[in-house]
Amino acid sequence: MHLRPPALTIVWIVICPVFLAAQEPAVWHDPSPHSVQFIKVDGDVRLEVLDWGGSGRPLVLLAGLGNTAHIFDNFAPKLASAYHLYGITRRGYGASSAPDSGYDADRLGADVINVLDSLKLIKPVLIGHSIAGEELSDVASVQPDRIAGLIYLDAGYAYAFDNGKALTTEEMLELNKTPPPPSEGPSAADRASFSAYQVWFSRVGGFDYPEAELRQRYNPTANGAVGRARTPARIPQAIMDGHKKFTVIASPSLAIFATPQDHQSELSRIKDPVSRASYQTFFEKLNNAAQKQSEAFETGVPSAHVVRIANASHYVFLSNEADVLTEMRAFLANLK
Numbered sequence: 001m002h003l004r005p006p007a008l009t010i011v012w013i014v015i016c017p018v019f020l021a022a023q024e025p026a027v028w029h030d031p032s033p034h035s036v037q038f039i040k041v042d043g044d045v046r047l048e049v050l051d052w053g054g055s056g057r058p059l060v061l062l063a064g065l066g067n068t069a070h071i072f073d074n075f076a077p078k079l080a081s082a083y084h085l086y087g088i089t090r091r092g093y094g095a096s097s098a099p100d101s102g103y104d105a106d107r108l109g110a111d112v113i114n115v116l117d118s119l120k121l122i123k124p125v126l127i128g129h130s131i132a133g134e135e136l137s138d139v140a141s142v143q144p145d146r147i148a149g150l151i152y153l154d155a156g157y158a159y160a161f162d163n164g165k166a167l168t169t170e171e172m173l174e175l176n177k178t179p180p181p182p183s184e185g186p187s188a189a190d191r192a193s194f195s196a197y198q199v200w201f202s203r204v205g206g207f208d209y210p211e212a213e214l215r216q217r218y219n220p221t222a223n224g225a226v227g228r229a230r231t232p233a234r235i236p237q238a239i240m241d242g243h244k245k246f247t248v249i250a251s252p253s254l255a256i257f258a259t260p261q262d263h264q265s266e267l268s269r270i271k272d273p274v275s276r277a278s279y280q281t282f283f284e285k286l287n288n289a290a291q292k293q294s295e296a297f298e299t300g301v302p303s304a305h306v307v308r309i310a311n312a313s314h315y316v317f318l319s320n321e322a323d324v325l326t327e328m329r330a331f332l333a334n335l336k
Contacts, residue, residue: 028194028215030070030073030212031073031212032050032052032070032073032074032076032077032210032212033052033053033077034050034051034052034053034073034076034087035050035051035053036048036049036050036051036095037049037051038095038096039114039115039118039119040118041091041110041111041114041115041118042091042099042102042107042110042111042114043099044097044099045091045096045097045099045102045111046096046097047088047089047090047091047096047097047111047115048068048069048088048089048094048095048096049069049086049087049088049089049115049119050069050070050072050076050086050087050088050089051084051085051086052076052077052080052085052086052087053080053084053085054079054080054081054082054083054084054085055082055083055084056082056083056084057083057084057123057124057125057148057332057335058083058084058085058086058119058121058122058123058124058125059079059083059084059085059086059124059125059127059332060086060087060088060112060115060116060121060124060125060126060127061075061076061085061086061087061088061127061128061129062087062088062090062112062126062127062128062129062132062135062136063087063089063090063093063128063129063130063132064128064129064130064131064132064155064314065130065131065236065239065240066093066217066231066236067093067129067130067213067217068089068093068094068095068096068213068216068217069087069088069089069094070087070089070094070210070212070213070215070216071129071210071213071315072085072087072317073210073212073213074208074210074318075317075318075321078321078325079325079328079329082329082332083332086119086121086124088111088112088115089216090108090111090132090135091103091108091111092231092235092236092238092239093216093217093230093231093235094216094217094230095216098231098232098235101238103235103238103239103241103242104238104242104244105134105135105138105159105242105243105244106138106142106244107242108134108135108138108239108242109134109135109138109139109142110142112126112135112138112139113139113142113143113146116146123146123147123148124147124148125147125148125149125150125151125332125335126139126140126147126149126150126151127150127151127153127328128150128151128152128153128155129153129154129155129315129317130153130154130155130314131155131159131239131240132155133152133155133156133157133159133160133161134159134160134243134244134246136150136152136155136160137150137160137161137246137249138244138246140249140250140251141246141248141249144250144251147251148251148252148335148336149251149252149253149254149331149332149335150249150251150252150253150254151253151254151255151256151328151331152253152254152255152256153256153316153317153324154256154257154258154312154314154315154316155255156255156257156293156294156297156304156306157169157172157290157293158171158172158293159243159244160246160249161246161247161249161296161297161300161301162245162246162247163247163296163300165292165295165296165299165300166289166292166293166295166296167289167292167293169243169245172289173240175285175286175289178282186200186201187200191225191226192225193224193225193226194211194214194215194218194220194224194226195211197214197226198210198211198214201214205313205315205319206313206319207313207315207318207319207321208318209315209318214226216230217229217230217231218230247300249301249303249304250303251303252303252304252331252335253301253303253304253305254304254305254307254327254328254331255294255297255298255301255304255305255306255307256306256307256308256309256316256324256327257290257293257294257297257306257307257308257309258290258309258312258313258314258316258319258320259287259290259291259294259308259309259310260287260290260291260310260311261283261286261287261290261311261312261313261314262310262311263279263283263286266279266283267279267280267283291308294306294308305331307327309323309324
């Protein structure tokens with residue numbers, strides 16, 4: 001729900017922009033081994049599509065709310081020996097077009113289908129993190145024969161599947177309104193450049209966060225420091241407002257839930273005992289909601305294999321990469 005480095009919770013992803021000025025080299029190259037192309041999906045709307053290469057069945061990666069396909073820069077190459085990896089940056093983010101409209105679930109799902117058609121991908125597997133579970137479920141409901149399977153990376157929440165057995169999307173949004181607990185942010189030196197900010201974020205988050213993703217999310221200042229966020233607040237709000245209720249998922253699915261999450265590091269930074277107790281209760285509600293949703297998904301989606309990884313980050317594919325790769329490879333090996 002909240003994203004508050006270093007500990008990351010479960011549903012909506014928002015990183016607060018930082019504003020600084022510092023010196024950064026003018027030329028920087030993304031070290032991830034992908035090519036970049038732009039595919040027209042709706043009028044003049046063009047989406048950035050990354051291609052990490054590889055051979056075998058195509059796997060298409062979709063990022064969570066607030067992220068671009070570059071969030072998979074470190075993760076995707078780990079699968080390229082057996083599969084062909086692609087990543088799509090949804091409209092409104094990074095280098096993709098940011099139109100005034102088109103952020104409802106069906107339009108976002110149609111964008112994905114249009115990319116699949118443009119690339120002429122046959123029976124791909126869609127892999128989505130967080131809010132991308134909505135796009136996975138939409139594609140599976142509109143064109144189930146177009147895909148071979150779905151992998152939900154802490155993405156199987158009510159925006160992806162809602163059979164009335166757990167919190168609704170509206171209830172999750174209400175719970176998410178609780179402000180994050182106070183935490184020590186990056187220092188001036190940490191924010192002096194994108195590379196320094198990436199090192200800080202990876203250090204406090206406990207996993208490697210791609211520098212390219214930060215560069216897609218924030219504009220640089222005139223002298224190369226991390227500047228304002230590129231995406232206006234209206235876009236994530238439009239995506240949240242445009243959610244849809246999905247009650248049936250017939251495609252073969254792997255749903256990985258990061259639950260229960262460990263919030264002790266966050267709680268340890270709260271000095272006031274009353275506030276600490278309040279947040280303790282809040283975090284318990286988050287974990288209970290995640291557990292209930294994983295159970296609802298497990299019982300309500302007969303085609304799904306549900307996996308729970310304890311003490312993982314919401315970015316479970318980064319914090320628990322080896323576990324996620326193991327589960328994904330087993331699932332993919334058994335697909336027709």
